[in-house]
Amino acid sequence: MHSHPQEPDRAASDPVEPVPEGAARSPRGDLPQPGPPRPEAANDEPGPDAAGPACAEDEYTTAVQELEDRWRRALADLDNLRKRHARELERERTMERSRTAAAFLPVLDNLELALTHAGADPGAIVEGIRTVRDQAVNVLELLGYPRHAETGVAFDPARHEVVGVVQDPDAPPGTVVEVLRPGYGDGERQLRPVAVTVAKRE
Secondary structure, rough: OOOOOOOOHHHHHHHOOOOOOOEEEEEOOOOOOOOOOHHHHHOOOOOOHHHHHHHHHHHHHHHHHHHHHHHHHHHHHHHHHHHHHHHHHHHHHHHHHHHHHHHHHHHHHHHHHHHHOOOHHHHHHHHHHHHHHHHHHHHHHOOOEEEEOOOOOEEEOEEEEEEEOOOOOOOOEEEEEEEEOOOOHHHOOOOEEEEEEEOOOO
């Protein structure tokens, strides 16, 4: 009996072509079949997020308009507050001037009364003028400006204005010897300093 050489197995010897990813084999296993389409290729229509930029721009525009409206209202409120404050300040100034002028009306009345009796009694005239002077000083003190006309006190550059320097053996050096013009007020509320002469220092 003659033996025939066996034919080589084609399945074992034939080169196997690589199967592309996503392709399915046929039931025979020799021919690749196209696989299902990929999800991203199945639908090319824009999704619901396509309108996102337009919505964001509308929201930004609305927010900017709201901020502008608030800014304009704040400016209007500030301007109204400034005008109201100016009106109130002017009203307070007017009232203060009226109160000050009213406080001096009795002083004017007494001066006119003294002038009316000028020819009757010179002594009475002098006494009347002194009374009017005291009344005016009292009004200034009530307004916060007390009178200063003291002698024998130490010279204070914040309160005194030196008009002259004199030699006075009875007065310590640097003390007020004579008041030439009274001063009114103290510190920051000083209307004017006291004009004085001061004893000379040795």
